[in-house]
Amino acid sequence: MPTRCAFREHLIEVSLNLLKDMGGHFPRECIKDNVLITFPANVLFSSFAQTQNENIQPVVYETLRSVNTLFQSEGRPSTWDQRKLEDFQSVVFRQVSDFKKCALRNRTRRETSSANNSTVQLKTYFKKMGRFLEEKNYSSC
Numbered sequence: 001m002p003t004r005c006a007f008r009e010h011l012i013e014v015s016l017n018l019l020k021d022m023g024g025h026f027p028r029e030c031i032k033d034n035v036l037i038t039f040p041a042n043v044l045f046s047s048f049a050q051t052q053n054e055n056i057q058p059v060v061y062e063t064l065r066s067v068n069t070l071f072q073s074e075g076r077p078s079t080w081d082q083r084k085l086e087d088f089q090s091v092v093f094r095q096v097s098d099f100k101k102c103a104l105r106n107r108t109r110r111e112t113s114s115a116n117n118s119t120v121q122l123k124t125y126f127k128k129m130g131r132f133l134e135e136k137n138y139s140s141c
Contacts, residue, residue: 008095015091022084027140037128043118061099062119066126068092073133079140 043059071089 008098011091011095015088015095018084018088018091022081022088023140024079027079030140033136035132037125037132040118040121040125043121057099058116059118059122061096062122064092064096064099066122068096070126070130070133073130073138 068089071085071092
C-alpha cells in the first residue's frame with residue numbers, strides 16, 4: 001500500500017518567513033500598480049475539507065512547483081535581499097524535489113477530480129502571475 005508524502009511543515013514555515021523578509025513592505029509608490037490577481041483560495045478550502053489527506057498533496061505540490069518556477073525567472077527586483085532570495089529558492093526547490101520523489105514512489109495513487117480541478121486552477125493563477133511579472137519587467141512594483 002502506498003504511503004502518503006509528508007510535507008515538512010518547518011520548511012514551509014522557513015520559506016514563508018524568507019519570502020516575507022526578502023521583499024520588505026509593499027512600496028507606497030507601487031499602490032497605483034496594485035493589480036488584483038486573486039489566489040484561488042477555494043482550492044485550499046475544498047482540499048482541506050476532505051477527510052483524507054490525499055487531495056491536499058497535489059495542491060501543495062502544485063503550489064510549491066509553481067512558486068519554484070516563478071522564482072527561477074531571470075528578472076528580479078534589485079531591492080530584494082539576494083541572499084534571502086537564494087535561501088528561499090533553495091528551500092522551495094528542496095520541498096519540490098522531496099515531494100516529487102515521494103509522488104513517483106506512490107504513482108499508483110490516483111488524484112481525485114477535485115484535486116485535478118484544483119491543480120488546474122493553481123496553474124492558471126501562476127501563469128497569470130508570471131505574465132504580469134513579465135509585463136512589469138519584474139519591477140519591485
